[in-house]
Amino acid sequence: MARQSDTKQRILRTARELFATKGVQQTSLQEIADRLGITKPALYYHFSSREELIRSIVTPLLDDGQEFLTRMEQRGDVPPRELVEGFFDFHHRHRADVLLLLTEMTTLAELGLIDTVLAWRARLTRLMFGPEPTLEQETRAVLAFGGMQDCTMQFPDAPFDELKTATVKAACAALGIS
Numbered sequence: 001m002a003r004q005s006d007t008k009q010r011i012l013r014t015a016r017e018l019f020a021t022k023g024v025q026q027t028s029l030q031e032i033a034d035r036l037g038i039t040k041p042a043l044y045y046h047f048s049s050r051e052e053l054i055r056s057i058v059t060p061l062l063d064d065g066q067e068f069l070t071r072m073e074q075r076g077d078v079p080p081r082e083l084v085e086g087f088f089d090f091h092h093r094h095r096a097d098v099l100l101l102l103t104e105m106t107t108l109a110e111l112g113l114i115d116t117v118l119a120w121r122a123r124l125t126r127l128m129f130g131p132e133p134t135l136e137q138e139t140r141a142v143l144a145f146g147g148m149q150d151c152t153m154q155f156p157d158a159p160f161d162e163l164k165t166a167t168v169k170a171a172c173a174a175l176g177i178s
Contacts, residue, residue, distance in 0.1 A: 008046045010036055015053055016100065024054060024104045054107060061094040062116065069123050080128055080177045084168050087124065087145060091152040092160065099153045121145050128175060144174040 014035050018027040029050060033043045047053040068090050072078050091098060101108050108114050125133050125141035133141070151167040172178065 007038070007042075011043060011046055011053070012057055016057055016096070019054075019057075019104070020096070020100050024050075024100075024107045029053070051111070054111065058097055058101060058111070058113065061097045062113075064094065065090060065116075065120055069120060069127075072127055073123065078127060080175065081168070081172060083124070083127055084144070084148070084171050084175070084177075085164070088148050088152070088164055088167055088171070091149050092164070095152040095156065098149060102153075128177075140175050144171040147171060147174065 011032065015027070015032050018032060018035065029043055030040050032053075033040045036043075047056065068086060072083060072086065101113060105114075108117075121142065124145055125138055128141060129137040148167050148171050151163065151170075155163055
């Protein structure tokens with residue numbers, strides 16, 4: 001069983017690398033199998049389709065994002081800065097997979113992930129500004145949360161603490177909070 005899990009993890013790592021360099025649609029399952037030195041049927045044993053493979057790559061990101069938002073919603077009155085910092089941490093942790101997905105907008109749409117991301121931003125906005133945010137508050141949230149996501153990808157070599165401080169400060173300014 002451990003061997004199966006190891007193979008599955010190797011497939012995920014290799015697929016992630018190839019998807020990042022060549023694109024999801026331009027990478028064949030045969031190419032992934034060849035890179036690993038396994039047969040295509042062996043790959044299909046672990047992942048029945050390209051969609052299942054892609055979903056397996058993004059599931060940790062989706063699960064972590066959902067868990068973060070649910071935890072914040074259950075707490076109720078979360079200090080705005082803590083919410084912003086937590087959102088930064090989430091995106092920094094998953095920046096490679098977010099970058100991979102953003103370069104593949106067609107794949108995002110096909111898997112229904114665009115709707116998921118937009119729903120997350122709406123939930124964050126309500127956490128930040130209450131159940132009926134104004135248009136100004138909503139636009140501030142889009143700029144802040146989208147910009148935070150971009151910063152984690154735009155500056156991959158920046159020291160974590162420096163990037164977090166600068167990004168959180170800018171997001172708080174966009175949100176109009178201290």
